[in-house]
Each structure stands twice: as structure tokens, then as C-alpha cells.
Amino acid sequence: MSPSSTNEPERQPAKSGERIAKLLARAGIASRREIERMIADGRIALDGRVLTTRATMLTSLP
Structure with missing residues (x-):
């Protein structure tokens, strides 16, 4: 059975990185x-x- 023939939706890869607020807070801003x-x-x-x-x-502060 091929993946396209199943009834399950395609899984999207998880977004890597963190929200900007968390990174800026960790940097002490x-x-x-x-x-x-x-x-x-x-x-x-x-x-x-x-x-x-x-x-x-x-993914990191610029």
C-alpha cells in the first residue's frame, strides 16, 4: 500500500527554531x-x- 492511498493526512515537518520573544528574553533584552x-x-x-x-x-539571533 502506498502512502498516498491511506486516509491519513500528510504530516508536515515541525518548524525548527523558537519564537523571537523567547530568544530576545533569553538574551536579556x-x-x-x-x-x-x-x-x-x-x-x-x-x-x-x-x-x-x-x-x-x-533559529538564532541575527
């Missing part, structure tokens, strides 16, 4: 909650672009 508020206020940018979601995933 601010608490994770404070960073999430800063993102919501448009005060955090990545590569010159203001973040609009706190779900941004990074």
Missing part, C-alpha cells in the same frame, strides 16, 4: 511578555521590517 507587548506596539523590527506577529520563528 526584556521579559518575554514585555517583548510580546513591544511587538504588538510595532517596536521590534527584523531585517528592517517591523514585526506584526509575535509568532515569528528564529
Whole structure:
């Protein structure tokens, strides 16, 4: 039986990395909650672009 003939949905690989708030908190910038508020206020940018979601995933700080 081939994988395409089963009724199970295809599994997507898990996203690697961690949310930006967690990495910035670990780096000592601010608490994770404070960073999430800063993102919501448009005060955090990545590569010159203001973040609009706190779900941004990074593998490490740039």
C-alpha cells in the first residue's frame, strides 16, 4: 500500500527554531511578555521590517 492511498493526512515537518520573544528574553533584552507587548506596539523590527506577529520563528539571533 502506498502512502498516498491511506486516509491519513500528510504530516508536515515541525518548524525548527523558537519564537523571537523567547530568544530576545533569553538574551536579556526584556521579559518575554514585555517583548510580546513591544511587538504588538510595532517596536521590534527584523531585517528592517517591523514585526506584526509575535509568532515569528528564529533559529538564532541575527
